[in-house]
Amino acid sequence: MSDPKGRTELLISDTLVPDIFITQYAQELTKDALCLYLWLLMSFGDREFTKENIKSYTLLSESDSEEYAAELIAHDLLITKDNETFSMADLKKNEVDSYVKAVVARDSADPSLKLCADEESRNVLAGSINKTFYTGKMSYMFYRLVDKCLYEYGFDPTVVYSLFEEGRDRKMHLKLNSMYDLAQSWSKMGYTTPDKLAAYYDRKSKRDKLIALMGRLARKRINGPDIEKIEKWIDQYDVSLELAEYAFRVNADFRSSVNLKHVDDKLTEWYAAGIDDIDKAMAYENERKKENKRKATRSKARNNANKTWGELVGANDNKPEEPAKDKDSSKETEKADKKATNIDSKEEKATEKPAKSPKPVPVEEEADETDSPENDEILGLFGRCK
Secondary structure: OOOOOOOOOOOOOOOOOOHHHHHHHHHOOHHHHHHHHHHHHHHHOOOOHHHHHHHOOOOOHHHHHHHHHHHHHHHOEEEEEEOOOEEEHHHHHHHHHHHHHHHHHHHOOOOHOOOOOHHHHHHHEEEHHHHHHHHOOOHHHHHHHHHHHHHHHHOOOHHHHHHHHHHHHHOOOHHHHHHHHHHHHHHHHHOOOHHHHHHHHEEEEEEEHHHHHHHHHHHHOHHHHHHHHHHHHHHHHHHOHHHHHHHHHHHHOOOOOOHHHHHHHHHHHHHHHHOOOOOHHHHHHHHHHOOOOOOOOEEHHHHHHHHOOOHHHHOOHHHHHHHHHHHHHHHHHHHHHHHHHHHHHHHHHHHHHHOOOOOOOHHEEEEOOOOHHHHHHHHHHHHOOO
């Protein structure tokens, strides 16, 4: 649908993304760099564009746009000559050029450039890796990694397969640089045969158990820096699970909260003292506690040497005992005070009585206002007449 001016309201165009980008580059990019790459690919394709065009991607600030453009350049996805004009890298051309270079150098004296693609065992191994870990869409650079492992590092085919298996377990098998780094580290460690690789898996199992143990004791998720400490315990100190747990509990005896730095400091202290098992560590800590007690006792003795008798035993202990008669007099005084208190309370009660209303007087006892000696005689006469 379009309006009279020729503008369309539907976005139904397509942007073609090379498979090599999805399998080799996308996993290495940050989220914003990936979005910027797709937007540039959609907007400009194989045309040149400027820095201002990059900044026009309004989902990012100007500073962020420059940062993520630099990330794309570092991954060979953008090409620039003067840092003003840019173009998208032709990933397919780069892949073909790399392959041709390897084929031409097949007979070169440099073993790292030999392809050796005619060997049946190599093709079977590469095909198995492609189907298992890349669903049949493995980039050529990963084929080159297979060749590098077989013919430069001298890996056994089972070790090469285990390398890609390890990459999948770490969720890095789609990241080319990470896989090359892993292969290089295995070569330096000498993991070239299945027997030597068994030592790697033993270390990995011990590492996983230590991570689980420290996570349970610290009651938290073990992160990157803590994992680096644990790997140091394994590679440098050859720490057992029991020794690591004891180092944690030793810190917990006098700390309310223990982290892996405290454990690392304790293990480093033990390693410097030549302690490599839990029995030696327990003996070391017991002797350390005794020494701390002796130091505390000597320190207390030195402090007491400068104090007076009153400071040592207390100010109240230095007072002379009061004589017995004074105690008796104090008892008598208490009794007198009690008597005086009782008297005072009685007086208070007496003063309160008049405040009460008087009792009514019987009628017969009331005196008449006309009473006189003469009236008494008259009444007496009437009484006698009755």
